[in-house]
Amino acid sequence: MLEKKDINLEKAVLIGVVTKQQNEEKSKEYLDELEFLTYTAGGEVVKRFTQKMEMPNPKTFIGTGKMQEVAEFIKENEIGTAIFDDELSAAQERNISKLLECKVLDRTNLILDIFAQRAQTSYARTQVELAQCEYLLPRLKGMWTHLERQKGGIGMRGPGETEIETDRRIVRDRITLLKDKIKNIDRQQSVQRGNRGQLVRVALVGYTNVGKSTLMNVISKSDVFAEDKLFATLDTTVRKVVIGNLPFLVTDTVGFIRKLPTQLVESFKSTLDEVREADLLLHVVDISHPSFEDQIASVNKILGEIDSANKPTIMVFNKIDTYEAVPFDDDDLIAVRTKENYSLEEWKKTWMNKIGNDAIFISALNKENMEAFKRRVYDEVRDIHVARFPYNNFLYPDYQEEEE
Numbered sequence: 519m520l521e522k523k524d525i526n527l528e529k530a531v532l533i534g535v536v537t538k539q540q541n542e543e544k545s546k547e548y549l550d551e552l553e554f555l556t557y558t559a560g561g562e563v564v565k566r567f568t569q570k571m572e573m574p575n576p577k578t579f580i581g582t583g584k585m586q587e588v589a590e591f592i593k594e595n596e597i598g599t600a601i602f603d604d605e606l607s608a609a610q611e612r613n614i615s616k617l618l619e620c621k622v623l624d625r626t627n628l629i630l631d632i633f634a635q636r637a638q639t640s641y642a643r644t645q646v647e648l649a650q651c652e653y654l655l656p657r658l659k660g661m662w663t664h665l666e667r668q669k670g671g672i673g674m675r676g677p678g679e680t681e682i683e684t685d686r687r688i689v690r691d692r693i694t695l696l697k698d699k700i701k702n703i704d705r706q707q708s709v710q711r712g713n714r715g716q717l718v719r720v721a722l723v724g725y726t727n728v729g730k731s732t733l734m735n736v737i738s739k740s741d742v743f744a745e746d747k748l749f750a751t752l753d754t755t756v757r758k759v760v761i762g763n764l765p766f767l768v769t770d771t772v773g774f775i776r777k778l779p780t781q782l783v784e785s786f787k788s789t790l791d792e793v794r795e796a797d798l799l800l801h802v803v804d805i806s807h808p809s810f811e812d813q814i815a816s817v818n819k820i821l822g823e824i825d826s827a828n829k830p831t832i833m834v835f836n837k838i839d840t841y842e843a844v845p846f847d848d849d850d851l852i853a854v855r856t857k858e859n860y861s862l863e864e865w866k867k868t869w870m871n872k873i874g875n876d877a878i879f880i881s882a883l884n885k886e887n888m889e890a891f892k893r894r895v896y897d898e899v900r901d902i903h904v905a906r907f908p909y910n911n912f913l914y915p916d917y918q919e920e921e922e
Contacts, residue, residue, distance in 0.1 A: 527562035534603035536570045648696040718766040721796035725813035726773025728804040729836040733882040734770040799831040806840040839881040
């Protein structure tokens with residue numbers, strides 16, 4: 519998937535399974551995403567391993583024979599890290615570490631590591647640390663087996679605590695402290711949101727790496743960090759935007775991802791208050807991604823979890839400049855035409871047609887079709903504003919194209 523090579527990247531192998539719930543095609547998609555996550559975290563994928571199973575092995579995730587194959591490859595090629603596509607239990611992680619004798623990570627651990635790298639503000643760092651502590655707590659036993667027994671000797675007799683119990687108590691206390699800190703910041707941010715007045719609020723939502731920050735830069739004429747990596751933006755950014763003569767606020771939020779760790783959903787729910795309190799959502803979609811429909815479903819699932827699924831929404835299909843339909847051979851009598859053969863015009867005639875005016879196709883990077891996008895957003899924001907301030911109706915006429 520990735521052609522980029524760097525001698526400083528940490529060598530890793532990926533391990534996934536093919537099950538009844540996750541067929542070969544889906545497993546490949548997940549491993550493609552896991553490879554991009556690995557590259558984002560600073561790793562280079564040397565090889566992938568997959569195994570067909572009824573369900574993952576409760577002790578070692580994959581079978582004994584496949585584990586032996588992985589262990590031999592790791593030893594022969596001096597691989598430092600093995601990354602599993604699903605979350606491992608504490609017991610699985612311990613067992614696998616003994617067999618592979620290298621660093622063992624799961625998808626959750628990898629995403630947490632990326633979040634830790636990307637967090638810039640105190641608030642984001644606090645949220646990430648809370649998620650890491652909640653992930654770490656049930657795994658302390660495996661990390662500190664050498665401290666598990668009560669020490670003896672002079673000064674060590676008496677009730678006391680085992681080292682593992684001490685560590686658990688420290689982590690629990692830290693979790694309590696971090697939750698209190700987040701509550702305090704939440705209160706401060708709630709006051710800040712209240713101080714923004716009655717401007718209409720628009721939130722950019724979508725899967726990670728779909729171009730939300732690039733779009734934010736275009737419409738707000740600002741310089742929000744944007745990069746072709748997963749989770750390039752963690753910290754919520756709010757900008758005042760004026761289209762035509764109509765001012766409103768736009769918020770760029772953290773991207774979503776399939777198999778998003780539960781700990782992150784919980785710890786970042788407060789960040790998503792910006793989404794909950796928005797008047798309008800711009801759901802940005804990377805239409806050039808082969809699994810963009812699955813990505814839409816993943817985003818909608820999380821929006822449902824934060825009670826934001828029924829908000830007014832404009833679907834913004836981005837990256838039309840990189841969309842390519844797979845050519846279809848009409849003379850091949852055996853081949854079956856699938857969605858990957860659809861042109862953009864054909865896609866527009868599918869379920870997207872039912873969305874009507876609430877579907878816009880753009881390229882934020884190349885600024886393609888941005889006038890149609892601005893006109894649609896202007897109309898929606900104006901309707902919300904006029905409903906809120908009926909006496910201001912005369913202030914906002916129909917949208918006029920902006921001069922460069």
